[in-house]
Amino acid sequence: MEILYQRSKGLTDTPLHYCPGCTHGIVHKLVAECLCELGVLGDTIGVAPVGCSVLAYNYFNCDMHEASHGRAPAVATGIKRVQPEKVVFTYQGDGDLASIGTNEIVHAAHRGEKITTIFINNAIYGMTGGQMAPTTLIGQKTTTSQSGRSEEHSGKPLRVCEMLATIDGAKYIERVSVDKPLNARRAKRAILRAFETQLEGKGFSLVEVLSTCPTNWGLDPSESLDWLRENMIPYYPLGNYKNWE
Amino acid sequence: MAKVLMKGNEAIGEAAIRAGCRYFFGYPITPQTELPEYMSVRLPQVGGVFLQAESEIGAINMVYGASGSGARAMTASSSPGIALKQEGISYICAARLPCVIVNIVRGGPGLGGIQPAQSDYFQATRGGGNGDYRLLVFAPASLQETIEIVEGSFELSEKYRVPVLIVGDGMIGQMMEPIDFGEAPMQESPEKSWATTGTGGSREPNIINSLYLDPAMLEQVNISLDHTYKEIEANEQRAEEIGIQDADVVVVAYGMTARIAKKAIEESQAEGYKVGLIRPITLWPYPFASFEKINPNAKGILCVEMSMGQMIDDVKIAANGRWKTSFYGRAGGMVPEPDEIKNEIIKIIKGES
Numbered sequence: 001m002e003i004l005y006q007r008s009k010g011l012t013d014t015p016l017h018y019c020p021g022c023t024h025g026i027v028h029k030l031v032a033e034c035l036c037e038l039g040v041l042g043d044t045i046g047v048a049p050v051g052c053s054v055l056a057y058n059y060f061n062c063d064m065h066e067a068s069h070g071r072a073p074a075v076a077t078g079i080k081r082v083q084p085e086k087v088v089f090t091y092q093g094d095g096d097l098a099s100i101g102t103n104e105i106v107h108a109a110h111r112g113e114k115i116t117t118i119f120i121n122n123a124i125y126g127m128t129g130g131q132m133a134p135t136t137l138i139g140q141k142t143t144t145s146q147s148g149r150s151e152e153h154s155g156k157p158l159r160v161c162e163m164l165a166t167i168d169g170a171k172y173i174e175r176v177s178v179d180k181p182l183n184a185r186r187a188k189r190a191i192l193r194a195f196e197t198q199l200e201g202k203g204f205s206l207v208e209v210l211s212t213c214p215t216n217w218g219l220d221p222s223e224s225l226d227w228l229r230e231n232m233i234p235y236y237p238l239g240n241y242k243n244w245e
Numbered sequence: 246m247a248k249v250l251m252k253g254n255e256a257i258g259e260a261a262i263r264a265g266c267r268y269f270f271g272y273p274i275t276p277q278t279e280l281p282e283y284m285s286v287r288l289p290q291v292g293g294v295f296l297q298a299e300s301e302i303g304a305i306n307m308v309y310g311a312s313g314s315g316a317r318a319m320t321a322s323s324s325p326g327i328a329l330k331q332e333g334i335s336y337i338c339a340a341r342l343p344c345v346i347v348n349i350v351r352g353g354p355g356l357g358g359i360q361p362a363q364s365d366y367f368q369a370t371r372g373g374g375n376g377d378y379r380l381l382v383f384a385p386a387s388l389q390e391t392i393e394i395v396e397g398s399f400e401l402s403e404k405y406r407v408p409v410l411i412v413g414d415g416m417i418g419q420m421m422e423p424i425d426f427g428e429a430p431m432q433e434s435p436e437k438s439w440a441t442t443g444t445g446g447s448r449e450p451n452i453i454n455s456l457y458l459d460p461a462m463l464e465q466v467n468i469s470l471d472h473t474y475k476e477i478e479a480n481e482q483r484a485e486e487i488g489i490q491d492a493d494v495v496v497v498a499y500g501m502t503a504r505i506a507k508k509a510i511e512e513s514q515a516e517g518y519k520v521g522l523i524r525p526i527t528l529w530p531y532p533f534a535s536f537e538k539i540n541p542n543a544k545g546i547l548c549v550e551m552s553m554g555q556m557i558d559d560v561k562i563a564a565n566g567r568w569k570t571s572f573y574g575r576a577g578g579m580v581p582e583p584d585e586i587k588n589e590i591i592k593i594i595k596g597e598s
Contacts, residue, residue: 012450042446045314057452063441065313066454068336071306074298078310078318079441081294082268086443104306107299 008032010041014058021214021221024052024120026178028059030188031091031118034195035062044087045079047072049096052126056091070101073108076115087198089116094135095125098158105164105206112169112203116194119160122211123232130216134158137231142216157235161208165241171203173242177210177233179225190240202244210236248423253413254279256388256424257347258287260395261319265432266345267293268318270307272300274326275359276415277349281321301326305333305346312342313453315440317399321347323415324365325356328373334408335374339455339466341439343402345395346380347411349418352578360578361415363500366555369412370529377467379474380410381481382528384499388422390526396430401481403434405473412528414551415578416501477530484532485524489539492521494593495568497560498549499525502581506549509586520590528556536563545569545593549586552576571598 007013010032018024035041041062048056050069057064067075072090080088097105097119108115124142125131132142132149135157139148149157161175172194176187187209194205210232212224219227251259258280261269269288271281281297288295298304304320311318322330327348337344348369352362369382381401385391391413398409441451457463485503487510489495494513498506503524513520521543523535539546546568548557557572564570573589575581592598 041444043443045441045443047310054456057454061444061450063443063451064453065310065441066452066456067306067309068332071302071309071333074303074306075310075313077296077303078268078270078307078312079314080310081296081307082311082314082316082318083442103299104303107303110299111296 008036010036010061011059012061016059017055018052019215021212021224023178023209023211026184027118027120027209027211028056030184030191031089032060034188034191035087037192038195038199040087040195040199043085044089045083047076047079047088047090049090049092051093051096053091053093053120054127070096070099071104072096072101073104073113073115073117077108077111077113080113080115084114087195089118091118092120093126094119094121094123094133098134098160106167109164109167109170109204109206112171114198114201114203116198117206118191119206119208120211121160121208121236122213123157124213124216126213126216137235159236161206161241164206169203170206170242171244172197172205174240175208175210175236175238177228177238179210179228197244248425250421250423251388252279252419252421253388253391254349254418255283256392257321257395258283259426260392261345262287262291262293263426264317264396264399264430265434266317266319266399267291268311268316269293269295270298270304270311270318270320271295272298272304272322272326274323276351276418277321277323277347279418280347301329302333305330308344309333309337309340309342312337312344313340313441315437315442317434319345319347321349323349323351324353327365327368331373334380335372335376335378336455337408338378338380338470339376340453341406342453343399343406343408345398345402345409345411347413350412350414352576358578359415361501361551361580362576362578363414363502363551364555364576365412366528366550366552369410370531378470379477379529380408381405381477382410382412383526384412384528385417385526386500386503386524388417388420388424391417392424392426400431405477407473407477412500414500481527482530482532482534483526484535485522485526486535486538487522488519489521489523489535491519491540493519493544494590495521495523495539495543495546496549496586496590497523497525497546497556499528499556502549502551505581505583506586508583509590512583512587513590518590518594531559531563533563539568541567543568544596545571545598547589547593548572549581550574551580
């Protein structure tokens with residue numbers, strides 16, 4: 001019988017722990033497929049964050065480090081400087097990258113580290129049960145902004161791609177979404193380009209993926225995708241923010 | 246090889262390179278800055294990498310990545326900077342990674358000052374980071390001893406897969422002394438089958454990790470670490486002992502304070518007093534074995550530190566009520582004079598302390 005579709009060899013057989021409707025699984029699959037299609041899986045070292053995707057080291061079928069909260073880009077820097085011929089990536093959420101880890105991500109980009117970052121923006125802290133993130137939208141209710149985030153109290157949400165695109169060492173920056181098959185295909189293309197940026201030695205690359213968190217948003221998976229389209233995409237426009245080509 | 250005159254921070258760098266260290270991740274802070282400066286020049290000459298990190302936190306996490314990838318890696322800082330590294334040190338210990346960390350200690354707490362101190366003893370030996378972990382902690386008292394410790398530290402760290410912390414009060418970093426670089430130490434690491442070097446498609450992935458959500462598994466990790474620590478306690482206690490078997494008073498001091506104490510001891514001996522010295526070279530494991538050799542009838546043990554009293558806790562544990570213990574310390578960058586120490590010795594002998 002002909003096999004038309006199977007789990008990517010870039011993923012282990014370990015069942016994912018993510019909540020129903022969460023888009024982490026899709027992004028894991030896309031990253032794994034890209035590493036396989038580029039033929040670099042055996043030459044790849046990944047770095048997992050602290051947050052919902054902390055267990056990513058059990059899922060990617062390549063050598064992995066688990067970093068402390070926010071420090072994945074520094075850990076990846078150490079790995080890449082020792083193994084410059086290898087492919088090194090970090091996989092980080094918005095609490096990890098956009099809050100506690102801003103110093104590390106900004107300076108990894110600023111040094112032009114030849115690493116690739118997959119940044120999951122779901123506008124909330126998932127693992128700890130739905131607290132406000134720097135990416136939480138104005139008016140969005142979380143357990144630490146129960147009346148909705150206010151600009152006066154907490155400022156406006158941080159746009160990571162726009163910020164990092166101002167840094168010379170960042171050579172490929174793109175924001176994508178996986179809310180529908182067309183966007184998932186575009187996301188995969190961006191992830192491939194980000195890894196190619198590293199393989200060609202150009203500098204730092206990052207793909208931000210707008211993602212859903214049905215559990216902590218209090219919506220079902222389908223409603224979550226609608227909420228992402230109606231609320232996140234208008235504030236976080238999809239598209240390429242930096243391209244060395 | 247002829248003796249060379251070098252500044253402490255630079256000698257530490259050269260010794261590390263001789264020991265095969267090729268990766269240094271640092272951040273400027275007085276009084277250790279000459280070390281990253283030296284490494285920024287020397288490492289590229291030997292095919293290594295010096296990287297100035299965005300912070301001490303960044304630097305220790307780069308060490309975590311580099312060491313996990315199989316390299317001999319090092320970082321250095323001074324007290325407040327070492328405080329920032331504690332999270333990373335805890336992770337490195339949990340992930341069983343080797344590395345060498347240097348703390349050129351300055352006075353604290355807080356931003357403190359930039360003069361020599363020994364006020365990071367608790368931080369070094371009790372762990373500034375979270376969890377049950379230990380570091381192999383060395384406290385050299387001369388530059389010759391410093392380079393010998395640095396040269397052996399990478400091998401030792403890889404043997405136990407426990408980080409080595411070298412604690413030098415500010416004077417160790419800043420002073421110049423003649424050094425004899427002897428035979429080059431072993432530069433080759435043992436095979437690191439655990440390192441993340443890429444699977445090459447031919448083995449299962451290696452994972453450098455400190456997360457164990459299953460408490461039974463985490464307990465096993467702690468038991469395994471403890472097993473290593475017990476082995477280190479049995480094998481690695483180091484101290485210099487002078488005349489402790491028949492001493493009336495034994496001074497306990499480490500690092501530069503021990504050199505000052507030696508002067509006070511010599512002067513006391515010249516006046517006919519029987520005074521001995523225990524100079525811990527390892528702060529952890531603490532050289533408890535040396536205390537077993539102290540004259541059972543000694544009048545007391547005097548602990549001298551450049552702090553308000555931190556190692557005194559270990560001295561009391563070692564004495565275990567068998568001898569009276571007393572403490573003399575200067576803090577904030579103030580250095581004890583030999584006369585001050587001698588006065589304390591005589592007070593004990595005369596029963597005034």
